[in-house]
Amino acid sequence: MEVRRIDVRDDEECARAYDVIVASKGHERPWVEPPSLAETLVEWRHVDEAEPMEMWGAYDGLDLVGVATLWLPMTDNTTMTWADVEVAPDRRRRGAGGALVDRLVERAREEGRVTLLVEFHVPPDSESHGYRRFAERHGFTLGSTEIVRHLELPVDESLLARLAEQARPRWEDAYRLETHVDGVPDHLVESLCQVMNQLAVDAPTGEIEFEEESLTPARYHEHLDVAKAQARVRLTTVAVQQDSGRVAAYTDLVLPSGAPGIAWQWGTLVQREHRGHRLGMALKVENLRRLQRDHPERRRVVTGNSDTNSWMVSINEELGFHVVELCAAYQRRL
Numbered sequence: 001m002e003v004r005r006i007d008v009r010d011d012e013e014c015a016r017a018y019d020v021i022v023a024s025k026g027h028e029r030p031w032v033e034p035p036s037l038a039e040t041l042v043e044w045r046h047v048d049e050a051e052p053m054e055m056w057g058a059y060d061g062l063d064l065v066g067v068a069t070l071w072l073p074m075t076d077n078t079t080m081t082w083a084d085v086e087v088a089p090d091r092r093r094r095g096a097g098g099a100l101v102d103r104l105v106e107r108a109r110e111e112g113r114v115t116l117l118v119e120f121h122v123p124p125d126s127e128s129h130g131y132r133r134f135a136e137r138h139g140f141t142l143g144s145t146e147i148v149r150h151l152e153l154p155v156d157e158s159l160l161a162r163l164a165e166q167a168r169p170r171w172e173d174a175y176r177l178e179t180h181v182d183g184v185p186d187h188l189v190e191s192l193c194q195v196m197n198q199l200a201v202d203a204p205t206g207e208i209e210f211e212e213e214s215l216t217p218a219r220y221h222e223h224l225d226v227a228k229a230q231a232r233v234r235l236t237t238v239a240v241q242q243d244s245g246r247v248a249a250y251t252d253l254v255l256p257s258g259a260p261g262i263a264w265q266w267g268t269l270v271q272r273e274h275r276g277h278r279l280g281m282a283l284k285v286e287n288l289r290r291l292q293r294d295h296p297e298r299r300r301v302v303t304g305n306s307d308t309n310s311w312m313v314s315i316n317e318e319l320g321f322h323v324v325e326l327c328a329a330y331q332r333r334l
Contacts, residue, residue, distance in 0.1 A: 024086035036258020038232035058096035066096035140330035149321035167278035191246035231257035265303035
């Protein structure tokens with residue numbers, strides 16, 4: 001088994017890597033709708049100076065049978081690196097996964113990182129799942145668990161109206177809600193970045209300790225440019241303070257172009273000093289209404305929350321999200 005760097009500028013090699021990743025991520029998960037090769041290539045070929053990415057392939061002769069991706073944050077959490085390991089289902093148990101993990105550990109050490117993080121999806125009743133056993137054999141320990149839930153669309157408008165009206169008296173005197181497509185206006189970007197940067201430290205992450213992130217307005221716009229190149233739509237609803245005009249809370253839905261049936265629920269966060277006003281529920285309802293109005297072709301929202309985040313879990317359950325699987329995060333100290 002040979003492990004070598006994948007050239008993300010090579011169309012043929014990228015297509016082979018994409019096929020391996022899609023087959024691996026979709027194994028025994030019939031609900032998975034992967035992004036298209038075209039939008040995936042935009043991500044792979046974008047050079048992010050704040051978080052460089054490397055892709056490594058495991059080759060059995062001439063056959064690419066496994067792919068590992070490594071991300072190296074450079075402006076925050078710089079003692080960490082996170083990775084993804086995928087092996088074609090019909091080529092597993094032949095050493096490809098172990099060879100890729102060994103290379104990731106070697107690269108992490110070369111870069112002076114002390115923690116290597118990986119995530120993978122498993123069924124809800126999966127204490128002895130093979131993915132867990134593989135991670136543990138290679139020195140990883142469970143750090144945190146997210147519960148992945150799906151919301152079937154459309155959500156009944158009467159439910160959304162009732163939840164919105166229950167929340168409104170708690171926030172309407174101090175905030176206004178705004179929904180924006182493909183990024184917020186420039187005058188809100190700085191305060192939005194400040195809220196988004198708190199997500200890593202405010203959301204429960206179990207045994208994994210993150211630093212506050214360092215998203216800047218320039219990098220926020222860079223992310224928007226990448227999404228535009230991918231033909232993705234981003235719906236952002238924010239709560240803006242009436243007195244200061246600054247963002248106090250936000251929620252994001254991202255619509256992949258190559259998977260037209262789904263929407264991904266990305267970050268949702270209310271700043272600590274603005275909690276207790278039911279802003280989380282109000283934002284999610286407003287964003288869902290916009291999604292259903294403008295994109296009736298979307299049939300499902302996918303989200304994940306820590307199993308200890310009772311506040312957000314309760315909101316999702318009220319909206320009708322149901323449990324599908326777990327996303328387990330494992331870490332290895334180097």
